[in-house]
Amino acid sequence: MYGEMRTVEFSRIPPAPPPAPPPPPVRRGRRRLPWVLSGLLALLLLGGALYAVTPLRHPLPNPTVELTLPVSMTIPGTAPRLPWPRSGQAMISIDGLGTLGTSGGSKSLPIASVTKVMTAYVILTEHPLAVGAQGPKLTVSAEQAAAYPAEKARGESLVEVRAGEVITERQALQAVLLPSANNMARILAAWDAGSVAAFVEKMNATADRLGMSGTHYTDPSGLDPDTVSTARDQVVLASKAMALPAFAEIVEQKQATLPVAGTVKNYNELVGRNGVVGIKTGSTDEAGGCLVFAAVVNVGGRKLTIVGAVLGQPGADTPVQLDRVFAVTRSLLRSTVAALAVHTLVEAGEQVATVRGPLGTGTTINAAEKVDVVGWPGLQVRIDARIPAVPWRIAAGAEHGKLTVTAGGKPVGTALRTGTGMEPPSTWERIRHHR
Incomplete structure (x- = not known):
C-alpha cells in the first residue's frame, strides 16, 4: 500500500544562537580649533577691546x-579841534575820562589869584568844613588891620577888615574865593601855620604831593609874579579842590555877606551860566588874565564835570584881561560840549x-x-x-x-x-x- 511512515525527532536539533547587538551609531562630533588658533582669537578680541576703551581712559581736554x-x-571818528587861545596856555579835561586837549606848551607861568585855589585847598584839608558850616573863628589882629591902607594904595584886591574883627573860616574862604581878597589869604595863612612863610611851605609840599611838577608858590595870594604854575597843574588841583564839598559850595556862590566888608561879589562872571560851577579868576600885569573853571554838563543823560584852565590872556588891565579869558573859556566850553557824545x-x-x-x-x-x-x-x-x-x-x-x-x-x-x-x-x- 502506501509507503512506510518515519518518525523524526526534532527535539535533538540545537537552537539557533541569538542575533548579535547592532553596533552603536557613529556620532559626528564638533571639531575643536587647535589651542593656538583659540589663543590668537582671544588676543585679537582683547586688543580690540583695549583699543576701544583707551580714549575713555583719558580725561576730555578743557574747552x-x-x-x-x-x-x-x-x-x-575825527578828533575834535578846539578853539584854543592864540597866546598863553590852556587845558581841558573831563573828570573820569581824561584830557581832551592842551595848548601853549608846559612852561611855568605866573598865575595871579588862581593861587588862592591852593590856599583854600590847604585850609580845608587841615580844617575840614561841612557844607553850610561856619567852622572855627579867627580874629583880625591890629597889625593885619593896619596893613589895609597900604595894600589898598598898591591896588590890591582886598576886603575891608578891622582890628578885633571876628570872622569864621567859611567867611574868610568866601572872601578869598569870591572877591579874591589878598589880605584875607594872608590872614588865613597866618592863622593856620603861624606865619605866611610857614604856610607857603605847606602849599609847596601839597603841590609836590599832587604831582604838580611845574608849580612853585611864593605867597598865598598870587600877587608875587614868582608864584608860577601850568595849566595842567591847575587842572589837577582844581579837580582835587572841587571834590571838597565845602569848596565846591563856596565857589558856586555869586555873592556872600561878610561882617565888615558887607556884601561881596564873585569875580567869576561865568558862574551860573552854561553849567559853570566855579572856580577862580586871576589877573595881574605879569600873569595877564587867568581862569580855572569847572562846568557840569549833561551828555546822554549822564552828568560830566569839565575842568579847565586858561592862563596868560593879554590885556591892559584887569577888566580887559578877564573879558578875554571869559571869552576864550566860553568858546572852549561850547566846543567841548559839542565834542562829547554817547558812543x-x-x-x-x-x-x-x-x-x-x-x-x-x-x-x-x-x-x-x-x-x-x-x-x-x-x-x-x-x-x-x-x-x-x-x-x-x-x-x-x-x-x-x-x-x-x-x-x-x-x-x-x-x-x-x-x-x-x-x-x-x-x-x-x-x-x-x-x-
Whole structure:
C-alpha cells in the first residue's frame, strides 16, 4: 500500500544562537580649533577691546576760550579841534575820562589869584568844613588891620577888615574865593601855620604831593609874579579842590555877606551860566588874565564835570584881561560840549569770544546788552572780558562772565551769555574719533 511512515525527532536539533547587538551609531562630533588658533582669537578680541576703551581712559581736554574783541580801541571818528587861545596856555579835561586837549606848551607861568585855589585847598584839608558850616573863628589882629591902607594904595584886591574883627573860616574862604581878597589869604595863612612863610611851605609840599611838577608858590595870594604854575597843574588841583564839598559850595556862590566888608561879589562872571560851577579868576600885569573853571554838563543823560584852565590872556588891565579869558573859556566850553557824545562800542548780542570744546564741540560768548560810553572821537578805551573757565556742558543763553569797557577812569559793562549750548561728546563719538 502506501509507503512506510518515519518518525523524526526534532527535539535533538540545537537552537539557533541569538542575533548579535547592532553596533552603536557613529556620532559626528564638533571639531575643536587647535589651542593656538583659540589663543590668537582671544588676543585679537582683547586688543580690540583695549583699543576701544583707551580714549575713555583719558580725561576730555578743557574747552578753550579765544577773545574776538580787542583789549583796547579808540572811539571812531575825527578828533575834535578846539578853539584854543592864540597866546598863553590852556587845558581841558573831563573828570573820569581824561584830557581832551592842551595848548601853549608846559612852561611855568605866573598865575595871579588862581593861587588862592591852593590856599583854600590847604585850609580845608587841615580844617575840614561841612557844607553850610561856619567852622572855627579867627580874629583880625591890629597889625593885619593896619596893613589895609597900604595894600589898598598898591591896588590890591582886598576886603575891608578891622582890628578885633571876628570872622569864621567859611567867611574868610568866601572872601578869598569870591572877591579874591589878598589880605584875607594872608590872614588865613597866618592863622593856620603861624606865619605866611610857614604856610607857603605847606602849599609847596601839597603841590609836590599832587604831582604838580611845574608849580612853585611864593605867597598865598598870587600877587608875587614868582608864584608860577601850568595849566595842567591847575587842572589837577582844581579837580582835587572841587571834590571838597565845602569848596565846591563856596565857589558856586555869586555873592556872600561878610561882617565888615558887607556884601561881596564873585569875580567869576561865568558862574551860573552854561553849567559853570566855579572856580577862580586871576589877573595881574605879569600873569595877564587867568581862569580855572569847572562846568557840569549833561551828555546822554549822564552828568560830566569839565575842568579847565586858561592862563596868560593879554590885556591892559584887569577888566580887559578877564573879558578875554571869559571869552576864550566860553568858546572852549561850547566846543567841548559839542565834542562829547554817547558812543556804542559793543552791540547787544555781539560776539566777544569763541569757545572751542573737545572733538569739535563749541559755542560763543556774547554781550547780553549793548555797551555805551560817553567820550569823543579818538578817546582810548580799554576792554576787559572776564570769562571763567567754561565747563564741558553749558546751556544756551547761560550767563557766563562780564564785559567791562573803561573810557578814562569810568567803567561800564554788561553780562556775557553763551550762544548755543555745548554738550560733551558721547562715548561712541570719542571712540570713533580715536579711530
